[in-house]
Amino acid sequence: MDARELYQDIILDHGRHPRNFRELPQATNLAHGHNPLCGDRVTVYLELDGDRIKDLSFDGRGCAISTASASLMTEVLKGKTLAEADALFKGFHAEVTGKAVPRLPDALAEDMERLAPLEGVRAYPTRVKCATLAWHAFEAALKNGAAGTVATVKTE
């Protein structure tokens, strides 16, 4: 099995069996994301403990790419500090948009590796928005704070 097939399998697996796919009753932050180009909708829930992401989850409905991306994001960001999460978002965003990837701390290399299956979307500009939707919602949740505050982000 070559890398491309392996990546495809990972996306299909996360698309069909998303991890951390649930509401988070104790969420301290949440935001809704909407990608009108594809119709993807996602709600990202965060439980922050100081500057650390104690728990996060998502729900919603979207295509396989948006669901897989949200699922992988929750796996990678759980337990991270906000600074680490920001670095991963920048790295991931550069990766999927085909821009120069900023140098990340070595400790995050394994996490970037886990997000690699989504790199393939860079050849398909409309799919990039599917892949980044959950991350934009994550950022919006950080900005908008307390549970009940709802922000709809549109991918630009």
Ligand code: ZN
């Ligand atoms: Zn989509």
